[in-house]
Amino acid sequence: MTAAETSLALSVFLACAVEAVEAFTIVLAIARTRRASSALAGAGAAVAMLAVAAAVLGPALTSLPLGVLRLLVGGLLLVFGLQWLRKAILRAAGAKALHDEEAIYAEEAAAAAREPAAGEGLDRYAFAICFKAVALEGLEVLVIVLTFGANQHDVGLAALAAAAAVLAVLGLGLAVRAPLARVPENTMKFAVGVMLCAFGTFWGAEGAGADWPGGEASLPFLVALLALVALALVRHVRALERAAPAVRPAPGAPASGAEA
Amino acid sequence: MTALLRAAWDFVVGDDWRLAAGVVVALGLTAALAATGLAAWWIAPLLVPAVLAASVRRGLIPRRRTGAPSERMYKVDQRGG
Numbered sequence: 001m002t003a004a005e006t007s008l009a010l011s012v013f014l015a016c017a018v019e020a021v022e023a024f025t026i027v028l029a030i031a032r033t034r035r036a037s038s039a040l041a042g043a044g045a046a047v048a049m050l051a052v053a054a055a056v057l058g059p060a061l062t063s064l065p066l067g068v069l070r071l072l073v074g075g076l077l078l079v080f081g082l083q084w085l086r087k088a089i090l091r092a093a094g095a096k097a098l099h100d101e102e103a104i105y106a107e108e109a110a111a112a113a114r115e116p117a118a119g120e121g122l123d124r125y126a127f128a129i130c131f132k133a134v135a136l137e138g139l140e141v142l143v144i145v146l147t148f149g150a151n152q153h154d155v156g157l158a159a160l161a162a163a164a165a166v167l168a169v170l171g172l173g174l175a176v177r178a179p180l181a182r183v184p185e186n187t188m189k190f191a192v193g194v195m196l197c198a199f200g201t202f203w204g205a206e207g208a209g210a211d212w213p214g215g216e217a218s219l220p221f222l223v224a225l226l227a228l229v230a231l232a233l234v235r236h237v238r239a240l241e242r243a244a245p246a247v248r249p250a251p252g253a254p255a256s257g258a259e260a
Numbered sequence: 261m262t263a264l265l266r267a268a269w270d271f272v273v274g275d276d277w278r279l280a281a282g283v284v285v286a287l288g289l290t291a292a293l294a295a296t297g298l299a300a301w302w303i304a305p306l307l308v309p310a311v312l313a314a315s316v317r318r319g320l321i322p323r324r325r326t327g328a329p330s331e332r333m334y335k336v337d338q339r340g341g
Contacts, residue, residue: 071287086279197308
């Protein structure tokens with residue numbers, strides 16, 4: 001496996017694992033509070049929809065001319081990567097609440113319990129919430145899998161890495177039967193953000209007509225540059241936070257920003 | 261249709277539209293310079309970190325101005341990432 005293939009597989013695995021953890025929390029909360037079969041049916045329907053979308057969009061992407069593909073893919077990866085990295089930096093610096101799987105689990109379970117009980121047959125609430133959770137989390141992964149895979153001409157490897165991540169999260173989740181609160185989500189998001197930005201910068205510029213000195217050999221330098229900039233930003237924001245600490249909610253106030 | 265377009269906008273652009281705009285500018289400048297035959301590879305590595313830094317700083321502005329928690333600290337966001 002080449003360095004580029006390893007980076008591709010690792011980036012897709014981490015991105016998919018993070019999203020799978022978030023989706024797992026919601027599906028688990030709903031399955032335990034409502035009718036489990038409907039929750040699982042919702043999650044399964046979303047996975048099926050994503051698989052169909054991948055089967056349709058994958059060949060369409062790979063049929064694009066290489067320059068157009070790289071520009072499009074680079075731009076998309078950059079936009080996603082910058083968003084991931086921005087959130088990860090703010091969270092790592094303490095300027096934004098960390099993603100708290102246990103709090104989200106409690107919130108989802110409480111909301112589900114407030115809804116009227118379902119009659120016979122499909123529990124529509126459970127189905128809809130789980131479908132939406134898996135579809136929303138999965139859509140971003142789908143874009144990452146397709147863009148990375150199409151650009152490297154290895155959608156199979158990207159799909160394999162994504163499937164491995166989902167299976168790993170499912171296996172872990174079913175083993176502990178609880179939200180996966182100990183998974184270092186923000187560190188993973190930070191790493192994925194750096195990788196997406198590096199690949200996005202490389203492919204985007206190449207698609208726009210630029211020639212990188214040394215070709216693919218410049219990718220590790222891009223990764224290092226972006227990682228250093230991101231770490232410097234964490235330090236900078238931490239210093240600002242220390243100078244003017246954020247207002248915290250009063251005890252007993254509603255759960256804090258458990259953002260996705 | 262409007263809801264679909266809004267969902268697509270939210271999905272692609274996310275919390276800070278300036279990030280997407282910065283990407284468009286960086287790649288547009290790269291394309292323009294490359295079209296002249298000059299070396300253009302350096303533009304994106306220069307602009308991308310600058311766009312990121314500006315966006316991170318903007319995430320802090322609400323708190324620094326008002327003392328309120330920065331970056332929608334207590335709001336549940338449906339998007340991933």
